[in-house]
Amino acid sequence: xxxxxxxxxxxxxxxxxxxxxxxxxxxxxxxxxxxxxxxxxxxxxxxxxxxxxxxxxxxxxxxxxxxxxxxxxxxxxxxxxxxxxxxxxxxxxxxxxxxxxxxxxxxxxxxxxxxxxxxxxxxxxxxxxxxxxxxxxxxxxxxxxxxxxxxxxxxxxxxxxxxxxxxxxxxxxxxxxxxxxxxxxxxxxxxxxxxxxxxxxxxxxxxxxxxxxxxxxxxxxxxxxxxxxxxxxxxxxxxxxxxxxxxxxxxxxxxxxxxxxxxxxxxxxxxxxxxxxxxxxxxxxxxxxxxxxxxxxxxxxxxxxxxxxxxxxxxxxxxxxxxxxxxxxxxxxxxxxxxxxxxxxxx
Amino acid sequence: xxxxxxxxxxxxxxxxxxxxxxxxxxxxxxxxxxxxxxxxxxxxxxxxxxxxxxxxxxxxxxxxxxxxxxxxxxxxxxxxxxxxxxxxxxxxxxxxxxxxxxxxxxxxxxxxxxxxxxxxxxxxxxxxxxxxxxxxxxxxxxxxxxxxxxxxxxxxxxxxxxxxxxxxxxxxxxxxxxxxxxxxxxxxxxxxxxxxxxxxxxxxxxxxxxxxxxx
Numbered sequence: 001x002x003x004x005x006x007x008x009x010x011x012x013x014x015x016x017x018x019x020x021x022x023x024x025x026x027x028x029x030x031x032x033x034x035x036x037x038x039x040x041x042x043x044x045x046x047x048x049x050x051x052x053x054x055x056x057x058x059x060x061x062x063x064x065x066x067x068x069x070x071x072x073x074x075x076x077x078x079x080x081x082x083x084x085x086x087x088x089x090x091x092x093x094x095x096x097x098x099x100x101x102x103x104x105x106x107x108x109x110x111x112x113x114x115x116x117x118x119x120x121x122x123x124x125x126x127x128x129x130x131x132x133x134x135x136x137x138x139x140x141x142x143x144x145x146x147x148x149x150x151x152x153x154x155x156x157x158x159x160x161x162x163x164x165x166x167x168x169x170x171x172x173x174x175x176x177x178x179x180x181x182x183x184x185x186x187x188x189x190x191x192x193x194x195x196x197x198x199x200x201x202x203x204x205x206x207x208x209x210x211x212x213x214x215x216x217x218x219x220x221x222x223x224x225x226x227x228x229x230x231x232x233x234x235x236x237x238x239x240x241x242x243x244x245x246x247x248x249x250x251x252x253x254x255x256x257x258x259x260x261x262x263x264x265x266x267x268x269x270x271x272x273x274x275x276x277x278x279x280x281x282x283x284x285x286x287x288x289x290x291x292x293x294x295x296x297x298x299x300x301x302x303x304x305x306x307x308x309x310x311x312x313x314x315x316x317x318x319x320x321x322x323x324x325x326x327x328x329x330x331x332x333x334x335x336x337x338x339x340x341x342x343x344x345x346x347x
Numbered sequence: 348x349x350x351x352x353x354x355x356x357x358x359x360x361x362x363x364x365x366x367x368x369x370x371x372x373x374x375x376x377x378x379x380x381x382x383x384x385x386x387x388x389x390x391x392x393x394x395x396x397x398x399x400x401x402x403x404x405x406x407x408x409x410x411x412x413x414x415x416x417x418x419x420x421x422x423x424x425x426x427x428x429x430x431x432x433x434x435x436x437x438x439x440x441x442x443x444x445x446x447x448x449x450x451x452x453x454x455x456x457x458x459x460x461x462x463x464x465x466x467x468x469x470x471x472x473x474x475x476x477x478x479x480x481x482x483x484x485x486x487x488x489x490x491x492x493x494x495x496x497x498x499x500x501x502x503x504x505x506x507x508x509x510x511x512x513x514x515x516x517x518x519x520x521x522x523x524x525x526x527x528x529x530x531x532x533x534x535x536x537x538x539x540x541x542x543x544x545x546x547x548x549x550x551x552x553x554x555x556x557x558x559x560x561x562x
Contacts, residue, residue: 157375157383157413164470196381197411198388261385264392268399295473306356307397 009283010236010320011112012082016122026323027236028077033087036239037095040073047098048072049091053080053115054232054251055105055187056145057204066143067101078236078320080104081115085126092135102142109146109186111233111285116144147187147203147253153177155199162191162200167287188286189257193296205253210262213250218269222246224337227266228330230277231255233285234318235326247330255279256289260300263313267304273312273337277326280317290317311340348379348468349440350475351460353390359436360397362457366433367404371459372425372447373411374439379468379475382438382460384411390438390459408432415443422450429454465497483554489541491532496549498525504546 003014003023015025037049050063050072057076064070077083080102091097102123110116120142127140149170156177163171163178170184171191178199189202201207217227222245232251243249252258255278263274276297284290297315304310314333318325353359363369371394373387380386391407398405410428412421415437425447429435434455437444440462448456464477480497486504487494496502500518506526510517514527533539 155384157381159375159381159383161381196383196385197375198384259385261389261392264389264396268392268396303353303356303393307360307393307400309396309400 005321008321009112011079011115013112013115013118016082016084028082030084030087032239034090037091041095044073046071046073047096049075049097050101051075051080051083052103053105054078055111056103058103066103067141078233079112079115081112081118085122088126092130092139100140104144106144106146148182148185149180149191150201150203151178151180152199155197157197159196161194161196165190165194186286188254188289190286190289190292193257193259202257205257210250211265214262214266215269217248218266218271224272224341226273226275226334226337227271228275228277229258231279234277234279236320254286254289255293256286258293260296263300267309267312272341273333275330275333276315278317280319283319348377348466350379350463350466351440352463354459354461356393356397359459360394363434363436364403368406368432370428370432370435371407371409372415372435372437374415374443375411376414376416378440386438387411415439416446418446418450421446425450482551484550490529491536493525493529493532495525495529504549
């Protein structure tokens, strides 16, 4: 059997399902997952494991709301369909995890099409197996959710941008304001970034929240101070991803959620360089997100060029199937920004 | 819709340079692309940044107005917001700028946009295209709903000219020949015979400039 690496989205569903274990993977392989769990069990002092897909991104209070627990070991991965059953089996039988809570995306929302369904079926089978092995019923708890757009009808100016740009036909103009069919919304955030009236927001990636993160980063002293806004499907960070202290990363639901307002805010508050990292257009999990991000970044770059800051903003595309591509883009960008900053100091 | 393009930041910075406190006024009306709250806030930050790089400190406040050219709707919000602000920077078309200037006779009102034309948003191609010249004597009924005044650079009434090549215009081969579009459209509608009548020169003085009509 051959795998076409150029088409691979690195969802790892094949890896986690292969009975012959004949597929190897760079990110979140069985060994690194197990090592993480062993370490995290001591670190977090908990025997509850919460596995979440990045697409669901719950914070601690949401986990408490969803599962009723406040202390837990977090494990956030790009698609829960990638976690092999063996890892969870070992977590319970050997590492001493007493309860596993799995939060997947809604099935029609899964960025890897079959990941959420695979995870659901696997959780049910594993739960039954653990019960037979004497670990009791209900060790594995499985839930699904997805993050959607929120519209403020009072702020809407009926321009229709969201209706045009929504890749999923979820937006309509009705009775003088935009309304959204949340069954269709896939939470890419493109409409939010393009709404001229700031009438839309995206759960978890609210504009104010991103703005506060940028303000916090801008207060850091390291130079050059670099902000990376990257699509969470374009880069799968390794466990304990270590970046220099002057590099601040915001993982976005899609590059289409990156908005010029936030980029300009970053520069205005003293960030030296902003790197936008998107998927390649063919890989975009939100159809138009990468394309629109490229377009809007190019337009902003031109405007920033009018005040001599065009080179401080860079757009690039990477893919998880090329490990190291993000780090290489970041290295080159840091070098460019570093030399631009030192030139300024010299001047 | 009225299509505008933002002025270069240098030019805007130059025009607001005599002032410290500036009210930036967006417009949610027909200006395209919409110059609402998002654009107003983004511009405020860009100008603060540009000012800082030039050693100039600004204090901006930002509002947006439903229709900046409507003096009745605009007067209240602008008057209550102006307080100690020394100038207004408008993101509306030239009409919005003049409306605020009329409301605030003692305050300088500056344009942040160049007003380009009455145009359509061709979303699929990410462009705006001029479609109406506001000539005052609409002939769209005779031209299949395609305006030769606005869309033919020569505003020909009996086109196409000899420069029409493969459906494209000789003045700008990127653009469609308006008369080629008109003929194809009338053909489709079975109304090509309309063109057999020669159109006499158009009266461009239907609207005596500056135009004025009673409501």
